[in-house]
């Protein structure tokens with residue numbers, strides 16, 4: 001079966017000032033699959049993830065080399081509008097970060113910023129996004145209450161709904177469940193699996209069991225380098241390199 005690549009990077013290198021955090025990383029992200037990025041703390045997973053929607057742009061002294069492509073477009077092309085890039089490549093962070101507004105407004109806000117004015121349409125998208133993020137039943141009777149009154153797991157699913165509302169093609173998730181309890185984590189993992197039928201998902205996780213559960217492909221990073229990328233099953237059962245094997249069997253990390 002021929003796969004379509006939704007995103008890919010080619011020899012992507014990244015520098016914080018004089019410190020090179022990423023060395024010539026090339027990965028292809030298959031459309032409507034989940035790719036997990038794993039590796040020990042400080043190996044550059046989050047830096048790489050943030051390169052994919054230019055979240056590092058505002059850090060002073062950074063430099064990017066190589067290419068990061070969304071479909072056939074280089075996202076670092078000077079003509080790219082970063083706001084519309086982030087609409088197509090959404091992001092969910094480690095710590096749920098809802099706005100201090102109502103549940104409804106958390107979703108509606110991004111739509112308004114993106115120029116949607118029709119109230120009925122906004123209401124419809126809010127409902128659809130909350131349903132997609134598997135939180136509608138829990139919040140439908142309290143849409144006007146503050147999002148800050150929700151549990152951590154609910155807040156994270158609300159943030160996922162917020163990201164989905166603007167219709168992204170790709171969702172970047174930076175350890176989306178690491179601040180959550182096991183039940184909330186399971187809900188997020190189930191949600192990732194459901195969403196991947198329509199979205200390309202790239203997830204950073206510290207948790208190898210989680211990578212094995214949710215992802216189709218896994219990329220192992222070490223000290224700013226991509227060591228190995230493969231089907232998740234293959235990477236975890238027959239890693240090509242000793243370094244990968246040592247990491248997944250817990251010999252370091």
Ligand SMILES: Nc1ncnc2c1ncn2[C@@H]1O[C@H](COP(=O)(O)OP(=O)(O)OP(=O)(O)O)[C@@H](O)[C@H]1O
Pocket residue numbers: 016019021039040041042043044045046047048059206
């Ligand atoms: N804003 C920054 N300025 C300078 N160096 C940074 C900055 N952010 C990260 N780094 C460095 O870049 C390297 C990669 O960090 P990064 O956060 O991408 O790793 P990570 O694999 O995501 O780690 P963790 O799992 O602990 O979050 C580290 O050496 C880190 O110290």
